[in-house]
Amino acid sequence: MRKMKIAMFGQKRIPSREGGVEIVVEELCTRMVEHGHEVTCYNRRGHHVSGSEYDAKILNEYKGIKLKTVPTIEKKGLAAVSSSFFAAICCALGKYDVVHIHAEGPAFFAWIPKMFGKKVVVTIHGLDWQREKWKSGFGAKFIHQGEKNAVKYADEIIVLSRGVQDYFLKTYGRKTKVIPNGVSSHVKRNAKIISDKYGLNKDDYILFLGRLVPEKGIRYLIEAFKKVETDKKLVIAGGNSDTCEFEKKMKELAKGDKRIIFTGFVQGEELEELYSNAYVYTLPSDLEGMPLSLLEAMSYGNCCLVSDIPECKDVVEDEALIFRKSDINDFYIKLQAACSHPEKVIEMKKMSEDFICRKYNWNDVVEETMEQYRR
Template sequence: MKVLHVNAGNEYGGGLFHILSIFQGVSQLEMDLLVFEDGPVAEMARKNGINVFILPQKSRYDLSILSRLKSFINDREYTILHTHGPRANLLISLTKKRLAARWVMTVHSDPTLDFNDRGIKGRIFEVLNLRTIRKPDQVIAVSSEIKEILVSSGVPSDNVSVVHNGRNFNLNHSKINKNSNLFNIITVGRLEWVKGHRYLIQALSKIKQTNWTLTICGTGQEESDLKKLADELDLSDKINLLGWVEGTEVSKQIAQADVMVLPSLSESFPLVALEAGEHHIPVIATDVGDIGEMIPNKSVGWLVQKASSDELAAALEEACTDWELDTLEQKGERFYKWSSQFTIEKQGLETMKVYKQCMDQKK
């Protein structure tokens, strides 16, 4: 079995690290990576010893790439194509009939929300994406909620497998000296409306504690609006927007935090929450996707309703009180023990099962 992973190449955040975790968890197969632009994904691949090919497009709408794409895949005799992201999905769908390989697609997020804030063009992309997700031989959904959305969008249930993200919990992290005078909060994710950052900033304006600081790792279309909101609420001096931060630096930032907050309106099974667990950092998250499996009860973290700055504020106040009482680290330890069941080895085994199902369909 010879596998080619395909991604546009401009992926940031969880999608990028999902690809990396598959290469780490399925090390027994011959696997390559193909991208359409030399960006963060190719850079990540090179740093981690992944064999990466770049097949450049003149623009993201350039379909002249299709003949080169067909030749690239067929000449190298790949047996499985594994796509990640709408552009890669669309390009493979347009050339699928001329390919000998079987096709597996991972859907990382709710396809009905991926283009929700992009006007008429976004609506067109959404329609194309929803049509495309019905075409692969097998689909991997990273949460049960995503599977339900896919099935309701016309994907046969038997063709969809839920494979949760995983982390390498065998890594030894050195102890970080934190700023003991400030309650350090971190959130990591694209600055897009679906990630719900505005609710977190609004929540911080409501809490009674004032000895806190928020670090935001990520970039996106909402950056200027979030800065404006922070100014309006007189919180700018407490909020650090770091922009896009590379993996090792993100890890350092997480290790320095006392709590992570994920205020998303839609989520699947976020790798960044597992990374917090890896560092023994508890998480406050909205109850979306399969996060409830990651945070099953209040002994390991907090689940709040999405789009509720009031519930976020209440959870932040509780976490800050635990920090003041020196009991927050105990919750972080419990979260580490619970979340460490979601390993890249488990993710790799479950991905291998999907590949086998895909090949068995061909017989």
């Protein structure tokens, strides 16, 4: 197989766990390098989305991936636009066989490398204009146009779900390729860091892990959990991603229930311990692209409780507990049942890891992605 020169942009930066896009880009790139391809990632400059205390040192290389940091206007709403513009210019002028753009916003600039004769692939990680913070204003218009530019200029479009594939076909008459995210098996860790920091032990907490944004259904989770009769705690782990006001509201809503713990952004061993020792992992989202946190939770052998949106149901099939989206009462009933019937939770834990690791494999994802490049 011919070795290729590949450029990627649209992620904030790698190595980083600032969001699902960053995880996907890192997983793809490290494996492509292992296969002998030359990969360059264009990272944005600036602070970590959850605060400067999580900033990492700027690197020129990581696991064989070439890293280049582009100029970035560090103002809300302009960081992604400015960094994507400069990354697109660099990709257009560089010697690359393929330019791979991630997400709808950065795809606005797909025309720049295309104008310079580059082959362009765009991965749509979700319909970003549906998210609360992009429903109006300049950001909404920019993302909508990014979607249209992907349709117009990309040689291939990759989507993560059948629902988004149907959307592009019905809206634009554009065929796309479904390539879902992958997951790896993980070594489980004993509760040490989380025991010292939060008083958490094996199987004594329900875990939510993700960005603290409205579409993740955190409000439903808090309101439902407050009604549950249990000694188990609720751990809400994640940063606010430019939505400090929403995080404050959620903490206010949780006030008075000492069982609810907000950890803030977590990474490394602390993150691994949270996944490894949860009683139940829950994802009550109204909106998802393809939820990597759900794949990861199942790969740690967790029983999962998720909303019935297609993006979650397609992942878990019959191997998880499901409640009606946005229905706090149904959510409460399912949470109470899980706390009251540990035998059901134990049964689902036994099957989740093997099921998810067989169904979603990063090596398969990379091979299918490379096939799109070769096309």
